[in-house]
Amino acid sequence: MLNKIKLWKNQQQSSSLHERMLQIEEQPVPSHVAIIMDGNGRWAKKRALPRVAGHHEGMKVVRKITRLASKMGINTLTLYAFSTENWKRPKTEVDYLLKLPEEFLGTFLPELIEENVRVTMMGYKENLPSYTINAIEKAIQDTKDNTGLVLNFALNYGSRAEIVDAVKRVLNDCQKGILESDEVNEDLFSSYLMTSDLTDPDLLIRTSGEIRLSNFMLWQLAYSEFWFTEVLWPDFSEQHFIEAIEAYQNRQRRFGGV
Ligand code: FPP
Numbered sequence: 001m002l003n004k005i006k007l008w009k010n011q012q013q014s015s016s017l018h019e020r021m022l023q024i025e026e027q028p029v030p031s032h033v034a035i036i037m038d039g040n041g042r043w044a045k046k047r048a049l050p051r052v053a054g055h056h057e058g059m060k061v062v063r064k065i066t067r068l069a070s071k072m073g074i075n076t077l078t079l080y081a082f083s084t085e086n087w088k089r090p091k092t093e094v095d096y097l098l099k100l101p102e103e104f105l106g107t108f109l110p111e112l113i114e115e116n117v118r119v120t121m122m123g124y125k126e127n128l129p130s131y132t133i134n135a136i137e138k139a140i141q142d143t144k145d146n147t148g149l150v151l152n153f154a155l156n157y158g159s160r161a162e163i164v165d166a167v168k169r170v171l172n173d174c175q176k177g178i179l180e181s182d183e184v185n186e187d188l189f190s191s192y193l194m195t196s197d198l199t200d201p202d203l204l205i206r207t208s209g210e211i212r213l214s215n216f217m218l219w220q221l222a223y224s225e226f227w228f229t230e231v232l233w234p235d236f237s238e239q240h241f242i243e244a245i246e247a248y249q250n251r252q253r254r255f256g257g258v
Helices: 002-024 040-046 051-072 091-114 130-143 159-175 186-190 238-249
Strands: 032-036 076-083 118-122 150-157 203-206 225-228
Touching: 002 051, 002 238, 040 051, 051 076, 051 091, 051 238, 076 091, 091 118, 091 130, 091 150, 118 130, 130 150, 159 186, 203 238, 225 238
Parallel strands: 032 076, 032 203, 076 150, 118 150, 203 225
Antiparallel strands: none
């Protein structure tokens, strides 16, 4: 009897998810969604598990949300997987976090290829261990001709460093005469950032109840819609993602106009 009730509940849930997906398809979805996946440590602590167990669970959520984003027709999904500040964590945790791309791609790359997903990365490749870089580079290479969702991993990424580096390269090009200082404008500056091939995020999601940007895409998020939730990343479900997209579709973006 209990199993029957469970089955019925699951059926109800998936049919209401299906209906919500149909509704979402009637309006434009955000082209680029960026996510600060926060709360893995707290999720683990609540269960008396080591912090890395939370990161592992979080990795499974990456798979689920990537599939859903791809199904919804979202163009780009940027995930903050490791920040330039995350090096301050205990070495065992850093090592674990930097092994996750290898585990994730080792398991799910065939699925990503089948779903026409293109993997990209933004961040500083120097300092990253070879196993992280090799896994990412293989995925970039194997998916380079895919035309569906761009799955962009922010790995060893920090926005202030990105901006300072862009300023240095602009100055350098001015010095070399490749660029005139009065040619420098917002569009040109954007082309010097790590996101030069991407549009700015339309929607930023942050989980776990923290309401801050933590050095993430400070330039690119200037006009994005923000959506925060108390839900910890390992508990973040398809329903939550749908909720965020619905909230986005109910907002009016004015880009500073009226
Ligand atoms: C922040 O939570 C989360 C991170 C620093 C890492 C996020 C990484 C994943 C979700 C997995 C990435 C998967 C792939 C495929 C690369 P926290 O540890 O700061 O949580 P807390 O604030 O509760 O301590």
